[in-house]
Amino acid sequence: MMGNGKKKKIGIFVCHCGVNIASVVDVERVAKELDGYTDVELSTDYVYMCSEPGQKMILEQIQERGLDGVIIAACSPTLHEKTFQNVAELAGLNPYMVEIANIREQNSWVHTDKEKATDKAVKIVKSMVEKLRGNEHLEPIKVGITRRAMVVGGGVAGLQAALDIADHGYEVVLVEKEPSIGGHMVQLSETFPTLDCSQCIMTPKMVEVSRHPNIKVLTYHEVESISGFVGNFKVRIKKKPKFVDEDLCKLCGDCADVCPQVVPDEFNMGLSFRKAIYLPFPQAIPGAYTLDIDSCLGLLPVRCGKCKDVCDARAIDYDMKEEIIEEEVGAVVLATGYDLYSMQALGEFGGERYEDVINGLEFERILSASGPTGGEVRRPSDGKIPKNIVFIQCCGSRDPELHNSYCSKICCMYTAKHAMLYKHRVHDGNATVFYIDVRAGGKAFDEFYQRTVDEDDVLYMRGKVSKVYKEGDILKVRGVDTLTGKLVEMEADMVVLAMSMVHADGSGELMKKLKVGTDKDGWLAEAHPKLRPVESLNAGFFLAGCAHGPKDIPDTVAQASAAAAKVGDLFARHELLHEPTIVPVIEELCSGCGICISMCPYGARSLDLTKHVVKVNEVLCEGCGACAAACPCGAAQQKNQTDEQIFSMVKAILKG
Amino acid sequence: MFEPKIMCFLCKWCTYAGADLAGTSRMKYDTSSINLRVMCSSRIDPQHILYAFKNGADGVFIGGCHPGDCHYVEGNYKTLRRVTLFKRMMEDFGIDSRRLRLEWISAAEGKKYVDTMNEFSEQIRALGPLHLEQVTLTKEEICHE
């Protein structure tokens, strides 16, 4: 017997679908055979159930006969389930008391034997009656929304997402771990394929973010932990001490002048030096110095104190401590960006051994007018202008055996840009690019690459480099030209490695804390590769930029705007509705073994330590039922698809 | 002539949609199977499969999403593990493990669904009737033992 044991009044409506069903299935016989089946109050057929008169008939029958469940034997539920649920709702019947028996796509359209198809249709409808007999009235689970978003990462993706969300009229908390927003884009010289100056287009955006009344910028902050669920997150954020009051700092730079500690400058990729108290770069936002405690001579026990002595603004405070702040948000945009694969991993290219073997970002700084050489192409070891330069693509990319199997996507284009910009600055220089394939898919990309080859005379050598080594003062690049099959060896004054992109350092741990899924390479996993490319599977988290995978700037900005639009879409709702066909726990049956907890991919289940039974967060449960199948006690039962319902359906199908 | 009964459990997102596609494409296949839609193939408990055999099924088919495509992250992997283990137990129960089949059929693979159904029906026909229902326990006995 069904769980609730009460007798139901079920109405069955068999659709002819013109001749689509009726030409193969004897619909009248189906209706007749169901008449008198357990709990069936009414069984009838009609030519088009989805038509206006058809719907009207169902509505009237529900009301007249006081039906408490209907079955429409018609097409696939993917087509008209919603239609008939609406009819039921209009008639005052809970929409979860509507079931569709699929006798078209999975019966009349795939069979020709009328007798057998009709028998099959009867069984299908009977199985749905059995299901419906066990259904209960359900209401969507309603949840309120905190209309405030957090954006993690202050690169171009994070800035764009923050601006868009803020322009929608919602508040945004922007968290960046570095002392300034701007990310990698502000480090770039010029951008392909238009050769826009990167800083010229990036800094106005940074200023806009810092001035936007809806955006709260938290630099030098890191997300510590998160709790709650979509619409209602509580985030704990670690505020790292800058030891400089952002509001008081006047950017005079006196502190840096007297600071005795010199360390490599991260912004210039270690090609120049900065002090322990420093401004990351002139246009940094917020415009305030930061005291890097790891490089400082030490606040305690022996305090150098020179910077504080010279600060007229009294902005330096050695007593600042790490703090934890809490924010409540309804959605999170993850824009944690990328790092470059370590050159050390490719020992054969000598990246960490030879000063003049550098990565693409280092070359960007060399090309940048604000860089360590003022935009002149000079090599790091001795400042000479390199006359022979070799670019090696796919360094660590497309190498499933040893490194990363994926393509880093932007390297072909930025290498073309590097070679072009080099030739623009060193007219008598020779640039050679070693490549596997040139992948220039994108608007105006291939034309750009062709220009590099045709107009700027860059030599493209198809092949792989096996080794970069030094003989005397000269770098030698040994490789193979795979078009001729010949070994090539050429001399170079400087070698630029197009290092593979990898997910940002530390993002793995962060995503673990946030319980956001990543793929095998550590990039954020999207909910669906085609249809939901900017959402995480974990509701309330959205993806933007390279955190999700290698991307160029336009794609990054587009994805950031899309993520922001998704956040707006979420916030525009009155409340969140969640499918109620979840898997709750029957506490009397639960032994507290916790097997179901390990089954749940959403972390919706946890152990109630006082009652020693499993509790379910209804909002997180997506209703897959994996836990229900695993529960040894039958305590996990999916709403409207309980084990008893499945058993009854199976029996109806096989014996009916 | 032996007409096999095949019980199919199809996941809503992939195989059920694949079966729909076979219909909209007007492909034809054997009438011996009837489908039951579940949200995810991982909803299928080995008890459901055994119950089907006990109630007269000559074959049981489970259809899920391809590895990596599961709507619920990794439900299909759970199904794969369960089915693999259950097939071993079936032999102990005296049921030929070929009577249970798991396939990954996507929403785009109507043809694969049709081929699989025809092939499986043929196989079950060749294996002959199972007749397990003759020694069947009652539903309550299975549920509560």
Added chain:
Amino acid sequence: MNIHYYPGCTLKEKTTNLDDSTREAMAVLGYELVEPANWTCCGAEYPLSEQKISGLTAPARILRQVHSEGGGQVVTTCAFCFNVLKRTNVDIKRNPLKNKQINAFLKDDIKIDPNTKTKTTGFPPYNGEVDVLHLLEFLRDEVGFHTIRAGLKRDLSGLKVAPYYGCRMLRPGGGIGIDSPDSPVIFEEFLESLGCRVVDFPFKQECCGSYLAVSRPAAATEASYQVLRSAIINGADAIALSCPLCYYNLDRRQDRIKDAHAGFSGFPVFFFTQLLAWALGVAEDVLGLDQHYYNPKSVLHNQPKTEVAQ
């Protein structure tokens, strides 16, 4: 102490100097090398084709023999033998299918009782129980480089030696090569323990030309020359290596290199075990230095004076 030692064919034929120097040096360190009974050729090349299981049976048989004699490890000096034995062993351990296939071949081996001369089959399966070690690994991990340093009898401090790994000791990575394929240190540390001055040179992991010496001799000559040249211009007095084929290409074929490159006048090449034996005080005549094309004896006797570091 007895250790299992697989010399391989070449050490019994063309490079007895490698075999002899290994034995003598290890004897000084207190190890006697025991060869597994009835050993055969290792196959010389690890078959890369997935289907070619028969090529793995010879090395697997050798390893099974070591195991049946109670050996927990087997040491080799030939880089080729090491590579084949190690990869086969790793296959047997990590790849259940190959394990099954190899053992299926091996189980039909015929066992002859030495007393009754009766033939039986049915060897117990071999599941990768033996550890395959290159002698350098054994020296580092079992003997200890410090032990070598403590037992030095002859001075090598004036000799600048370039360690030449070649390919088989290091590749493939992932638990087969004895050190990082790109930045290895084990050979360098070994030479330092002998008191030599180690010369780093970029061609230390490049190919010597290998079997191209047979099919395309000119290409092998050129490859070998590049290795020697790189060692020379980086200031080495000699090269040390472990592979008989590298030795053949780098030393025994120096006449062809001379023909091809007028400026090349010959260069001393040692097996690392010859340097080890020499440093440990083994008599010079057992080192087989006369077998070399370029007799390296003179550099041992007339070591350049140690230069003062600038």
